[in-house]
Amino acid sequence: MKRVISILAFGLLLAPGVSAQRGSAPALPEGPGKQLVETACTTCHSTATITRAAGYSSAAEWRRVFSTMIELNDSQATTVASYLAEHFPEDTSRRPNLIAGDTEIEIIEWTVPTLGQRSRDPAEAPDGSIWWTGMWASLAGRLDPDTGLMEEFKLPVSARPHTIVPDTEGNIWYTGNSNGTVGKLDPRSGLVEEYKTEASDPHSATFHPNGNLYFTAQRSAMLGRLNPDTGEVDEIDTEPRPYGIQVAADGTVWIAYNGTNKIGAMHPDTMEVKYYDVPNERTRIRRLGIDSKGIVWFVNSTMGKIGRLDPATGDIKQWDSPSGPSSHPYALAVIDDVVWYNESGMRPDALVRFNPSTESFQSWEIPSGVGIVRNVWVTEEGNLLIHQSSSNQVGLVKIN
Numbered sequence: 001m002k003r004v005i006s007i008l009a010f011g012l013l014l015a016p017g018v019s020a021q022r023g024s025a026p027a028l029p030e031g032p033g034k035q036l037v038e039t040a041c042t043t044c045h046s047t048a049t050i051t052r053a054a055g056y057s058s059a060a061e062w063r064r065v066f067s068t069m070i071e072l073n074d075s076q077a078t079t080v081a082s083y084l085a086e087h088f089p090e091d092t093s094r095r096p097n098l099i100a101g102d103t104e105i106e107i108i109e110w111t112v113p114t115l116g117q118r119s120r121d122p123a124e125a126p127d128g129s130i131w132w133t134g135m136w137a138s139l140a141g142r143l144d145p146d147t148g149l150m151e152e153f154k155l156p157v158s159a160r161p162h163t164i165v166p167d168t169e170g171n172i173w174y175t176g177n178s179n180g181t182v183g184k185l186d187p188r189s190g191l192v193e194e195y196k197t198e199a200s201d202p203h204s205a206t207f208h209p210n211g212n213l214y215f216t217a218q219r220s221a222m223l224g225r226l227n228p229d230t231g232e233v234d235e236i237d238t239e240p241r242p243y244g245i246q247v248a249a250d251g252t253v254w255i256a257y258n259g260t261n262k263i264g265a266m267h268p269d270t271m272e273v274k275y276y277d278v279p280n281e282r283t284r285i286r287r288l289g290i291d292s293k294g295i296v297w298f299v300n301s302t303m304g305k306i307g308r309l310d311p312a313t314g315d316i317k318q319w320d321s322p323s324g325p326s327s328h329p330y331a332l333a334v335i336d337d338v339v340w341y342n343e344s345g346m347r348p349d350a351l352v353r354f355n356p357s358t359e360s361f362q363s364w365e366i367p368s369g370v371g372i373v374r375n376v377w378v379t380e381e382g383n384l385l386i387h388q389s390s391s392n393q394v395g396l397v398k399i400n
């Protein structure tokens with residue numbers, strides 16, 4: 001059934017409003033600045049995001065961090081920064097254990113226009129432009145990496161897009177994580193077309209060589225397939241919290257699970273899923289990638305490891321990430337059979353390279369450093385696109 005629910009016209013825009021989730025709010029220590037933090041800093045997230053963070057070494061560092069989220073006047077910013085520096089100094093135990101090595105990389109980062117938008121899930125379009133989604137501002141952005149010019153496109157306010165994927169014609173497909181849709185933005189016209197899904201929260205998505213878009217829906221525990229030609233959507237129930245999704249060269253659609261210790265292999269036509277158990281019930285897997293031999297590489301986020309699954313035998317092998325059990329490996333990609341991922345639990349967020357042939361690690365600080373890389377993308381040239389969802393960055397890692 002074709003379920004196009006609306007066609008909306010939006011022009012290019014300036015800053016849209018950011019509206020995010022509020023959670024429980026832990027009490028803050030008394031002091032000048034407390035009230036300002038309780039009001040100015042809780043429109044997008046609760047104070048828990050501040051109390052659970054790693055803290056920063058100085059008022060200047062605190063100011064650098066929150067200036068990517070909100071613009072305060074100078075006196076307010078000074079008050080808030082000194083209050084936070086006094087009560088939330090840096091927890092140095094969260095610094096990454098960086099490993100030296102021979103690989104040379106260059107990391108370039110751009111701060112995206114709308115503050116506090118939760119920039120994430122960068123992707124490269126066929127014309128070489130870099131796209132990202134600003135989840136909390138319901139927008140998609142385009143960056144010209146040569147000039148640094150950026151443009152933001154408004155998506156339906158209720159969509160809160162989680163992931164975007166360009167198609168071969170230059171349209172940008174997004175998952176409407178808050179309004180149960182998959183949408184298509186035509187950047188030439190600014191027109192948006194929405195396709196209704198049974199799942200309330202489409203999450204991550206990828207195109208398949210068969211032309212269909214496959215997606216996960218984390219809270220709904222569903223997997224979906226959208227045919228862009230007909231608008232037909234097929235969905236199935238699956239194990240808890242399906243998360244990252246990737247297509248292997250043989251057409252198998254691989255799914256990472258963030259609610260159980262499993263990896264799934266979905267047949268693209270029948271949508272039947274074969275499940276592989278990963279040792280330890282505490283294991284939760286955010287993302288995975290596939291190498292040239294069909295080996296599935298994954299992050300074990302809860303156990304601070306990366307792992308390898310051989311689909312032919314079901315054999316699994318895991319390695320401890322350099323920064324240990326709390327390093328929370330998150331995003332992952334395989335480039336030329338080398339594994340790249342990040343340690344999102346560390347501040348600065350660390351980019352890690354794992355060479356399977358020597359079983360050796362090398363790692364770097366991400367310069368802006370405030371985290372979190374939640375998804376990465378491999379460019380045509382074999383470089384890596386990253387982002388920082390807290391500090392509003394989109395980045396390019398040039399791998400020499």
Ligand code: HEC
Pocket residue numbers: 018020037040041042043044045049050053054066069070080084115116117118119136347370371372389390391
């Ligand atoms: C316009 C929205 C917005 C406002 C207002 C805002 N933030 Fe944030 N903040 C974000 C986003 C987005 C994140 C990332 C959340 C995520 O990825 O889960 C974040 C994350 C954080 C983090 C975690 C950083 C880390 O280590 O990853 C801290 C600390 C923080 N905010 C402090 C503040 C302070 C202090 C203020 C007020 C001065 C503030 N925020 C106001 C959007 C906002």
